[in-house]
Amino acid sequence: MTPIQLLEQKIREIPDFPEPGVVFKDITPLLQDPRSLDLACDLLAAPYRERHVDLVVGIESRGFLFGPAVARQLGAGFAPARKLGKLPWQTVSERYELEYGTSEIEMHRDAISPDQQVLVVDDLIATGGTAAATVKLIRRMGGHVVATCFLIELSYLEGRKALAGVEVEAVLTY
Ligand code: AMP
Numbered sequence: 001m002t003p004i005q006l007l008e009q010k011i012r013e014i015p016d017f018p019e020p021g022v023v024f025k026d027i028t029p030l031l032q033d034p035r036s037l038d039l040a041c042d043l044l045a046a047p048y049r050e051r052h053v054d055l056v057v058g059i060e061s062r063g064f065l066f067g068p069a070v071a072r073q074l075g076a077g078f079a080p081a082r083k084l085g086k087l088p089w090q091t092v093s094e095r096y097e098l099e100y101g102t103s104e105i106e107m108h109r110d111a112i113s114p115d116q117q118v119l120v121v122d123d124l125i126a127t128g129g130t131a132a133a134t135v136k137l138i139r140r141m142g143g144h145v146v147a148t149c150f151l152i153e154l155s156y157l158e159g160r161k162a163l164a165g166v167e168v169e170a171v172l173t174y
Pocket of ligand 1: 059
């Protein structure tokens with residue numbers, strides 16, 4: 001079995017969650033297995049080992065599971081990008097379109113120092129809307145986005161189009 005096949009085996013597909021028509025990629029079996037967890041973090045960090053990354057930004061909520069592990073591998077810090085109303089201090093926020101309605105993502109206004117090299121991490125890219133809003137926030141604060149990286153890419157939803165001009169890496173592609 002290849003490392004990629006091992007990881008694929010550890011992703012459970014849940015039809016019609018959280019709503020009809022969505023096949024939810026459940027990564028909890030992967031997190032539970034020591035080898036798969038280690039491998040997933042290694043493969044996420046691999047493309048950036050020889051590059052300069054000051055800060056990893058993890059997207060709520062499953063970006064918080066991988067982000068700090070990737071940050072430690074790269075000798076970088078970590079900052080969370082959260083859903084509206086969760087952060088305790090002063091924030092900057094970015095609104096983005098969902099299939100129905102809008103959503104908003106926030107970061108603390110001092111999360112990024114000007115000219116920091118920032119890597120964005122999340123578990124999954126679907127339409128790319130969440131990651132694109134996070135990239136905008138980071139740039140507004142003066143950060144340079146090195147890349148966005150994901151454990152899983154649902155390529156049929158064409159999330160890369162929302163991230164035009166930004167480097168996108170995915171460990172597993174469906
Ligand atoms: P999007 O903004 O459409 O790229 O959605 C990405 C966010 O929604 C990520 O934070 C994912 O964790 C979550 N997400 C979207 N679709 C799925 C799915 N099919 N399975 C698991 N998580 C998903």
